[in-house]
Amino acid sequence: MEDFEPYRRELLAHCYRLxxxxxxxxxxxxxxxxxxxxxxxxxxxxRASLRTWLYRIATNACxxxxxxxxxxxxxxxxxxxxxxxxxxxxxxxxxxxxxxxPTDPAAVLxxxxxxxxxxxAAMQYLPARQRAVLVLRDVLDWSAADVADAxxxxxxxxxxxxxxxRARLAEVxxxxxxxxxxxxxxxxxxxxxxxxxxxxxDVEALKTMLAERVVLEMPPAPxxxxxxxxxxxxxxxxxxxxxxxxxxxxxxxNGQPAVGAYARGDDGRYHAHSLQVFAATxxxxxxxxxxxxxxxxxxxxxxxxxx
Numbered sequence: 001m002e003d004f005e006p007y008r009r010e011l012l013a014h015c016y017r018l019x020x021x022x023x024x025x026x027x028x029x030x031x032x033x034x035x036x037x038x039x040x041x042x043x044x045x046x047r048a049s050l051r052t053w054l055y056r057i058a059t060n061a062c063x064x065x066x067x068x069x070x071x072x073x074x075x076x077x078x079x080x081x082x083x084x085x086x087x088x089x090x091x092x093x094x095x096x097x098x099x100x101x102p103t104d105p106a107a108v109l110x111x112x113x114x115x116x117x118x119x120x121a122a123m124q125y126l127p128a129r130q131r132a133v134l135v136l137r138d139v140l141d142w143s144a145a146d147v148a149d150a151x152x153x154x155x156x157x158x159x160x161x162x163x164x165x166r167a168r169l170a171e172v173x174x175x176x177x178x179x180x181x182x183x184x185x186x187x188x189x190x191x192x193x194x195x196x197x198x199x200x201x202d203v204e205a206l207k208t209m210l211a212e213r214v215v216l217e218m219p220p221a222p223x224x225x226x227x228x229x230x231x232x233x234x235x236x237x238x239x240x241x242x243x244x245x246x247x248x249x250x251x252x253x254n255g256q257p258a259v260g261a262y263a264r265g266d267d268g269r270y271h272a273h274s275l276q277v278f279a280a281t282x283x284x285x286x287x288x289x290x291x292x293x294x295x296x297x298x299x300x301x302x303x304x305x306x307x
Contacts, residue, residue: 002040002050004033011058013101017114017135018062020072020124022099022299028065032058055140056150059132063151071124072098074117074289075217075224082223085233089221091292097219098124100253100277100291102300114139117254117277117289122172130165137162187280191250191257194278194285198235198261201244207232211284218274218290231288242273251300253277260302261290270306272297 011032015025035057036043043053073095098121113119114135123131132151136142137158144155144162151158190209197206207228216231217224225234245264252258258277262270272294279287297304 002036002043004036004050004054007051007054008033011054013115014055014135014140015058015062016101017120017123017139018059018128018131019065020098020120021096022101022296024065025101028058028061031061035061052146055136059136059150063128063132066128070096072096072121073124073219074098074121075219075222076215077121077124079222079224081215081226081230083230085225085230085237087223089218089223091220092222093220095220095222097291099293100258100275100289100296103252103255113255115254116279117256118279118287120254122169125172126165126168130161130168133158133161134165134169184282186282187257190280190284191259191278195248195250195259198248199246201239201246203232203236203239206235209285211281211286214285215287216290217288218292220292246270246273247306248276249302249306251275251302253300256280258300260297260300262306272302272304275300275302 008029011029012025015028015032016022019025019028032054036054039057043050048056074097078095098117100117101115101120103115123134126134129151133147136147136150137144142150144158147158148155194206194209197203197209210228210231212228213226214228214231215224215226216234225231242263247262247264247270248259249262250257250259253275254277256277256279258275260272261274261276263273265271273292275291275293275296277289277291278285294304
């Protein structure tokens with residue numbers, strides 16, 4: 001019996017690129033394993049490697065799952081930026097929000113930047129099959145013939161879909177195509193300084209870590225802000241609402257620096273509040289997507305609360 005488990009993690013990343021949802025990707029990888037186990041008698045090792053065969057199953061499972069679904073979004077892709085830091089925070093639970101993906105620092109370089117949150121968000125604008133062609137060709141380096149075989153189409157159709165996908169992405173402003181890796185010491189230092197300022201509830205110090213046109217957005221609330229002052233104003237509101245006592249634990253999401261944020265409760269313990277994913281350059285933090293979804297903490301190996 002073939003062992004599929006060594007491929008689980010890379011298949012999870014593959015499904016996430018197509019779906020934009022960590023939870024859905026986990027379900028689709030499980031479905032892929034089940035389909036593969038049921039079809040193992042049809043696997044032809046002379047035609048394709050086990051890895052290629054599994055990717056083919058996973059890709060088609062994702063395409064089936066995407067039929068009839070709308071794109072996953074971030075607030076900046078749905079509404080205009082807010083100008084009032086006191087704007088109502090009203091979660092839109094009926095919106096299929098984009099989710100972050102846990103990455104280990106050692107895997108960041110091998111991912112070729114293909115897990116960047118901005119790129120995953122931009123890919124949501126592509127039709128599902130164009131998205132699949134783009135990932136198979138540009139991320140996995142499959143030939144047009146191999147992609148055509150996997151998607152039951154022709155190489156000419158694959159090349160046409162790839163051209164359209166690349167053209168559509170070129171029209172989408174990714175904002176973060178020049179972000180630096182979290183392994184860069186200057187970037188790590190900026191995020192570490194941000195953490196210290198946040199835990200000290202020092203908004204003015206925190207603002208010095210930010211780029212001038214920094215973006216802060218916070219799904220599932222369709223709310224986002226642009227600029228240091230707006231960012232700082234909202235953080236002051238957070239401290240007024242939840243108190244100044246916070247703990248932040250570092251992690252990595254989508255190949256980017258991230259933190260799990262914990263607010264102190266009435267019981268004196270720090271409880272999971274949000275997962276914050278940063279994009280940064282040497283000029284400072286340019287983007288913070290704050291996910292208010294405590295179910296993500298376990299996927300990132302983060303505890304639900306702290307002493």
